[in-house]
Amino acid sequence: MKTKDNDSLKQLDDLLAATKQSWFFGTGICVNAGIPLMGPLTSRVFAIAESDNKEAFGVLNAVKEELPSESHIEHMLSQLGDYATIAERSKENKVKIGTQILELNKLHELHMKILNWIAETIRWGYVPADGDEPEQIGTQEKPIVKVDQHEKFISALFNRSQAGVAERRSAVRLFTINYDTLIEDALALGCFSYWDGFSGGAVAYRSYHYGKQEPESGFRAHVIKLHGSIDWYLGDDERVWRVRNGDLYPSTSSRVLIYPQATKYLATQRDPFAAQFDLFRRTLGSGAENVLGICGYSFGDEHINKEMELALQRLGNKTTILAFSEDLNPVLKRWRELPWAKRLYVITDEGLYVGNEGPFFPPANGEKWDWWKFEGVSRMLNSGAEACVV
Numbered sequence: 001m002k003t004k005d006n007d008s009l010k011q012l013d014d015l016l017a018a019t020k021q022s023w024f025f026g027t028g029i030c031v032n033a034g035i036p037l038m039g040p041l042t043s044r045v046f047a048i049a050e051s052d053n054k055e056a057f058g059v060l061n062a063v064k065e066e067l068p069s070e071s072h073i074e075h076m077l078s079q080l081g082d083y084a085t086i087a088e089r090s091k092e093n094k095v096k097i098g099t100q101i102l103e104l105n106k107l108h109e110l111h112m113k114i115l116n117w118i119a120e121t122i123r124w125g126y127v128p129a130d131g132d133e134p135e136q137i138g139t140q141e142k143p144i145v146k147v148d149q150h151e152k153f154i155s156a157l158f159n160r161s162q163a164g165v166a167e168r169r170s171a172v173r174l175f176t177i178n179y180d181t182l183i184e185d186a187l188a189l190g191c192f193s194y195w196d197g198f199s200g201g202a203v204a205y206r207s208y209h210y211g212k213q214e215p216e217s218g219f220r221a222h223v224i225k226l227h228g229s230i231d232w233y234l235g236d237d238e239r240v241w242r243v244r245n246g247d248l249y250p251s252t253s254s255r256v257l258i259y260p261q262a263t264k265y266l267a268t269q270r271d272p273f274a275a276q277f278d279l280f281r282r283t284l285g286s287g288a289e290n291v292l293g294i295c296g297y298s299f300g301d302e303h304i305n306k307e308m309e310l311a312l313q314r315l316g317n318k319t320t321i322l323a324f325s326e327d328l329n330p331v332l333k334r335w336r337e338l339p340w341a342k343r344l345y346v347i348t349d350e351g352l353y354v355g356n357e358g359p360f361f362p363p364a365n366g367e368k369w370d371w372w373k374f375e376g377v378s379r380m381l382n383s384g385a386e387a388c389v390v
Contacts, residue, residue: 008352008354008358008360008361009352009360009361009384009385009386009389010385011345011354012322012345012347012352012380012385013384013385013386015291015320015322015345016291016293016322016380016381016385018289018290018291019170020170020286020288020289020290020291021172021290021291021292021293022172022173022174022175022283022290022291022292022293023157023172023173023174023175023292023293023294023295024175024176024292024293024294024295024297025174025175025176025177025178025183025295025296025297026176026177026178026294026295026296026297026298027177027178027296028295028296028297028298028374029149029150029153029178029295029296029374030178030180030182030296032146032149032374032375033125033145033146033147033148033149033150033180033182034125034126034127034136034138034144034145034146035122035125035126035145035178035180035182036121036126036127036128038072038073038074039072040126040127040128041072041073041118041121041122041126042072042073042076043128044117044121044126044128044137045060045073045114045117045118045121046060046061048117048121049113049114049117053113055100055110056110056113056114058098058100059080059097059098059100059102059110060076060114061098062097062098062099062100063076063079063080063097063098064076065098066079067079073114073118076114077111077114077115080107080110080111080114081111083095083097083102083107084104084107084108084111087102087103087104087107088104095107118179119179119230121138122179122180122230123138123143123145123180123230123245124137124138124139124140124143124144124145125137125138125143125144125145126138126144127144145180145182147182147185147186147189149374149375149378150182150183150185150186151186151189151190152375152378153186153374153377153378153381154183154186154187154190154192155190155378156377156378156379156381156382157172157381158172158190158192158220158221171195171214171215171217171219171220171221171222172220172221172222173221173222173224173279173283174194174221174222174223174224175224175226175279175280175283176223176224176225176226176227177225177226177227177297177301177304178225178227179225179227179228179229179230180229180230181229181230181231183223184196184223187220187221187223192220192221193218193219193220193221194219194220194221194222194223195214195215195218195219195221195222195223196222196223196224196225197224197272197275197276198242200242202244203241203242203243203244203247203249203250204241204242205239205240205241205242206239206240206241206242206271206272208272208275209271209275210271210274210275210278211275211278212275214279222279224276224279224280225276226273226276226277226280226304227273228272228273229242231243231244231245232272233250233252234252234253235250235251235252235253236250236251236252236253240271240272277307280307281307281311283319284307284308284311284312284317284319285311285314285317285319286317286318286319287316287317287318288318289318289320290318290319290320291319291320291322292308292319292320292321292322293322293324293377294321294322294323294324294325295324295372295374295377296324296374297325298329299325299329299330299331299332305331308321309335309338312338312340312343313338313339313340317340318343319343320343320344320345321335321343321344321345322345322347323344323345323346323347324347324371324372324373324376324377325346325347325348325372326348326349326372327348327349327350328346328348328350328353332344332346336353336355336356337356341355341356342354342355343355346358347371347372348369348372349363349368349369349370349372350362350363350368350369351363351369351389352385361389363389369388369389370388371385371388371389376388
């Protein structure tokens with residue numbers, strides 16, 4: 001191993017053992033758990049609509065035709081949200097989508113149906129067909145979602161072998177744009193206390209609001225779900241509740257699950273999302289040494305990319321990014337050329353990039369490293385970076 005390669009791996013290990021660290025997760029960490037990426041999720045929602053609700057299927061197809069080919073179900077929900085806004089402003093509270101004319105209340109009803117289809121797919125699991133392997137559709141009677149990899153990551157993160165790390169480390173912030181509850185479930189199964197902004201038990205109310213301070217002690221982790229959750233509901237009293245699946249109480253008016261892609265800026269100005277993104281900004285803008293690990297994220301959300309970029313370019317910022325990515329995507333390539341790139345580590349299947357240098361320790365004989373995957377990160381936390389590239 002070259003000296004510089006060896007030094008870069010040691011630096012990576014030191015950063016993973018930092019006493020002040022946070023993580024940001026995308027949908028990629030859930031694929032092996034039986035939860036689909038946005039593409040297969042979109043296909044599944046269309047299949048449900050075609051089977052259960054022809055009107056919804058027709059509207060979804062009309063919306064799909066209006067959008068770029070790479071658009072997914074979040075973008076379509078955004079488009080429906082925009083149509084609802086137009087209907088609210090119109091004299092008759094109606095709007096034309098494709099060949100159909102829909103009233104405002106029908107749009108809201110359709111939006112709720114789609115959210116429920118998404119939530120049920122994520123809750124019970126869905127694996128698309130792959131070659132000779134047929135698709136797998138989870139149900140309440142036979143769910144297919146697994147928590148194994150999340151448990152391994154949480155165990156590796158909080159049971160590190162380095163002496164004294166757990167005692168010195170402040171609560172680890174776990175940011176996620178995923179709607180599932182696997183991070184919370186893995187923390188509970190590992191007997192690690194966590195805070196998520198709610199108070200109560202199986203039924204809980206949102207007690208944290210924009211501008212308040214996070215608890216300073218008493219928890220090993222803070223779970224901050226930037227895009228909502230499958231168990232969040234908006235009550236008739238405008239409070240946000242965390243509710244068990246199937247409960248008839250409290251009385252709820254809608255599911256707080258996704259806020260529209262196209263109107264994210266406006267959505268983040270209101271609780272609970274304003275509070276969630278405020279916590280994200282505070283972490284990124286920390287004036288103290290801070291490490292943010294990114295895993296399972298494709299860097300396809302420009303709103304989030306911009307939040308990171310704006311924070312890291314501020315004078316005095318001391319956040320270091322550890323980006324676990326299959327390759328150098330366009331966003332990471334651009335970041336490597338920016339003035340703060342020395343605080344950017346990119347772990348890919350081709351090796352480790354530090355700022356605009358690398359790759360260090362590239363694989364031999366045309367092989368590919370798998371240390372950028374969720375399970376690879378867990379292995380690295382347990383055994384160190386060098387163990388992942390030998």
